[in-house]
Amino acid sequence: MYELKQAEPADAAVRRWLAVVVLGIATFTIVATEFAPIGLLSSIASDLERSPATIGLTVTAYALIGAGSALLSAVLPNHFPRKPLLIGLMLVLAASNGLAMIAQTFPTLMLARIVGALSHGVFWAMVAAIATQIAPPNRMGLATTIVFGGISIANVLGVPVLNLIGQAWGWRVAFGALGGLCLFTALLMGALLPKVKAEGTVGFAALAGVLRSRKLWRVYAVAIFTVAAHFAAFTFIEPYLRSVPGVAPAAIAALLFGFGAAGLLGNIVTGFLIDRFMKRVIFVSLLLMCVSLAGLGWFGLSLGLGLVVPLLIVWGAAISILFIGIQTWVLRVGGAAAIPASAVYTTAFNSSSGVGAVLGAIILNRAGLSGIMTWAGLIVAVAIFIVVLDRRLDKTS
Incomplete structure (x- = not known):
């Protein structure tokens, strides 16, 4: 190094x-x-x-x-x-x-x-x-x-x-x-x-230490709920957009491109803020993601494109910031065991993405496309609660 x-x-x-x-x-x-x-x-x-x-x-x-x-x-x-x-x-x-x-x-x-x-x-x-x-x-x-x-x-x-x-x-x-x-x-x-x-430290002993860390598990819990919520909603974003009033099929690719471009912008913003304001950046991004998903669920299919576009952009930027922010959080808490901590995070991330897609399919059959977005917003709310709890535990410890 x-x-x-x-x-x-x-x-x-x-x-x-x-x-x-x-x-x-x-x-x-x-x-x-x-x-x-x-x-x-x-x-x-x-x-x-x-x-x-x-x-x-x-x-x-x-x-x-x-x-x-x-x-x-x-x-x-x-x-x-x-x-x-x-x-x-x-x-x-x-x-x-x-x-x-x-x-x-x-x-x-x-x-x-x-x-x-x-x-x-x-x-x-x-x-x-x-x-x-x-x-x-x-x-x-x-x-x-x-x-x-x-x-x-x-x-x-x-x-x-x-x-x-x-x-x-x-x-x-x-x-x-x-x-x-x-x-x-x-x-x-x-x-x-x-x-x-x-x-740093790797090996089975280091991995066991990571798995025993309550603080790391709070970070993993935030990741699990956030990633599951995102993929539950994003897996079905194409049929959702097709159902929005006033959206032509040819416009869907442009909307998805806008989602990705917002994520790229989120990356740039994160680079300026994450080292100084990590916890605040994560909290605000979770809040914005929760509001945007809930808005898409409650109003998107009734109010149309004028509301869907800004909510989609906010969601795209927020999830990009969260992917970076939570990974940074894992590395900071992991310390000398950064690689084992990151390995567990990667496993949790990939597993949660698969679980989220399955969860989205279940919700789709029971509550429709709007229901997916609404439930995804509620799942993100659980992640927000864990972040608030973590801050309070830090203050009392």
């Missing part, structure tokens, strides 16, 4: 932040890989002669396996060099996309996705913690913001661009492009990442 000095040379400071930016590019790459089949679903299904629902399992299985594999990073030996490990994981992801590109059967495609998911979970659990090692100690939040900016950019550009590539040249070329991006990212990491020492 770079050692912070009183007057660090300008070129050394630039290399620090270039290394963090490279990790942001890596995050973009792995998120684009995770959701790639979503934009290519119909063409893959037609080519492999399977139903779109069956091909959709490649996304579900990827998320669940990634959730489990994240825990591997918590028990990897502490002397294992981090830089070669990250590069190796990215090369595995490149091989996964390459195998997907040449897959002639659904089982082969699923195997490719399983291999990628194993790499994805370990990489995801480590990347934020390593970024904070590279960055100056007082800029942990900014480093996390840059790394997780890859999520927002992948949501705004990744899936739509892969969809365009698939339409123009076929889904196999799209996966080939992803494989090439993985190789390019591995080269960037080799050139720009410093030798990062394996700091």
Whole structure:
């Protein structure tokens, strides 16, 4: 790890932040890989002669396996060099996309996705913690913001661009492009990442300590309720928007782009605020998310586009801020056990996203599209309560 000095040379400071930016590019790459089949679903299904629902399992299985594999990073030996490990994981992801590109059967495609998911979970659990090692100690939040900016950019550009590539040249070329991006990212990491020492504690004892931490479990609880609420609502955002009065089918893509662009703006805002006002940023963002989801549930389908657009933008910005804010919170509370703490968080995040999608489907059958949004807002209210409780416990301890 770079050692912070009183007057660090300008070129050394630039290399620090270039290394963090490279990790942001890596995050973009792995998120684009995770959701790639979503934009290519119909063409893959037609080519492999399977139903779109069956091909959709490649996304579900990827998320669940990634959730489990994240825990591997918590028990990897502490002397294992981090830089070669990250590069190796990215090369595995490149091989996964390459195998997907040449897959002639659904089982082969699923195997490719399983291999990628194993790499994805370990990489995801480590990347934020390593970024904070590279960055100056007082800029942990900014480093996390840059790394997780890859999520927002992948949501705004990744899936739509892969969809365009698939339409123009076929889904196999799209996966080939992803494989090439993985190789390019591995080269960037080799050139720009410093030798990062394996700091802190990992192993089964460290993981057990994380699992015993009540303070960390309060953070995880906030994450679980927030992520479950988001994916319960967002999984069904397309049919919801189709039901809004005055929304033409052609406008849905623009609305979703606006949602992603708001998330990117949220990333930028977070970079300026998160290091100084972390708890306040999280609380306000949860409050805004709760209000926007409840508003969509109560009034969106009756009052129409004039209300839906601003609420959608607020939701997009708020959830992006929360993804960064909660990860930063995990790293601060985790301290020396940042990687095991982040590994558990990654597992909780991925599991909650799957649970949220299932919960949304259950609510849809019982209460309709408006009901999904309303219930998602209520779930976020539980996360707000936990944040308030945590602040009170901090004051009394």
